[in-house]
Amino acid sequence: MRVAFVGKGGSGKTTLSALFARHLAHSGAPVVAIDGDINQHLAEALGLGDDESFAAPPLSSRLGEIKDYLRGENPRIASRDVMVKTTPPGRGSRLLRLLGDDAVHRLHVQSVGEVPLMVTGAFDESDLGVACYHSKLGAVELYLNHLVDGPGEYVVVDMTAGADAFASGLFTRFDMTFLVAEPTRKGVSVYRQYRDHAQEFDIPLAVIGNKVTGEDDLLFLKEHVGDDLLAYCEHSSWVRAREQGRPHGELEPHNLHTLRQLRAALDARTKDWETFQKQAVEFHLRNAAAWAGQATGADLAKQVDPGFRHGPAAPESTM
Template sequence: MRIAFVGKGGSGKTTLTALFSRHLARCGAPVLAIDGDINQHLAEALGGAEESAPPLGAHLAEIKTLLRGDNPRIPSPEAMIKTTPPGRGSRLLRPLGDDELHTRHVGRAGGVPLMVTGEFDESDLGVACYHSKLGAVELYLGHLLDGPGEYVVVDMTAGADAFASGLFTRFDMTFLVAEPTRKGVSVYRQYRDHAEQFGIRIAVVGNKVTGEDDLLFLKEQVGDDLLTHLVHSPGVRAAEQGRADALTSLEPHNLHALRILRQTVDAHPRDWHRLHRHAVEFHLRNVHAWADARTGGDLAAQVDPDYVPGSAALL
């Protein structure tokens, strides 16, 4: 299952991503965390990097070469763009599998396997968009065959900027972290309106709640989309500081909130056809908007009409 954490900058989405990832790992569930935020702080929030790995965004060409496989609809890795969907012959991956991508790009932080998109380097400044780096994450998720009980948890870019690419459609569940303030819920309204167009499941997780007034405000602003909330506490503060003991010091109410998140994810089985339909739709949008003109090719032909998404694709 694929889970995205989104929200306004400073809402605590990275903290919640780390707490949820560590909660899953502590329960013995297979989990992979991905830092897809322009501010790369997930490793610290998890408790500090124990084993570093090269960022995905700096190795996009090699990732395209691997994922292209023997797909006859893709003449070269250079013909692939971030939205190129898998087809027959593409290299499909299992979570944390024994393959070149996972072997090279998975590190470890706070006991959790972690992949990072990577920061801007000097050559990017003033000339590159961060979403070009996120293309590696979009391609990875597009070629990933994760199953029930396997979790990929992604810390997304802040605010409505998460809609700048089709990556927002690649998840089974999106948790929007909101503080009990007007600014905190403004991003929720933007996300809700965009997500409704594509049938994206979103649920609001209140954060930094200090009392009944805060909780009532959130209920008034987001209604039934409010799934659960975390109270402001020493345990959450420990998580925000990246302390290794954050999960063990978390209060019963906040631990219960993490259990609710997992139960919600597990209650929504994967819809492979919806995921693939969105992948094709956003690929064709990019093809018509810029990709054909930039590459000089017919990238709509990369869509394989006979490709069957899901575990059957491995056959």
């Protein structure tokens, strides 16, 4: 199952992403965390120390090689140059198993604590004025497009802040989206943006209240979020201590219960591979018509393989 953590900048979505990924890993579940935020802080939130470095290369730094690997022997994709972030897999493409023995996972995964982590890469000076951060997120979209995750396997993605996550089809690649909202007017205004976009594409969305300090905060969230409010987190002295480099004790019982609620909600989802592939094709054709066809000089609609079926039913030769 794949889950995205989204929300206003500063809402605590990176912290919640890290807590949830650690919770899953501690239970023994196969999990991969992906830092898809323009501010790359998930490794630190997972426990990377000041004297440690994240040595695995960012996904965006080897986008060409990732494209070459994933397109495999798909005759509909002539080269990496005509493969864009929305290009869906077809017969002959290489599909990925979570943490499988493949070129993508071997090179780009590094464990931080208990959690295998991949990062998109930071937005640096060389990108200023010539690229947007979505060019880096394209590697994540391709990864998720070609991933066949099974029952009890998890991908946890810390996404960009605000409604910017809807600037590409990446938001359709998840089984559940958790929106982290503070009990403030700004916090719930971002929720309304997400809710409206998610409803248009039938994207499952649940709200996690964060930094809740009392009954008034909880009532505020219930008033403005309603039934979409799944759970909430209280102020955590344990998290603050970790952020200050002095980890001790354990996560508070209420916040631990919230993590269990998130997992139960995610596990209750039913994997719909047919819809997943249908949305992949829809957004690929949208992008092809809007910009990608002109940018590559190719008819990208021909990359769609109508005979391909995603998921466990895909041909084993593509794994």
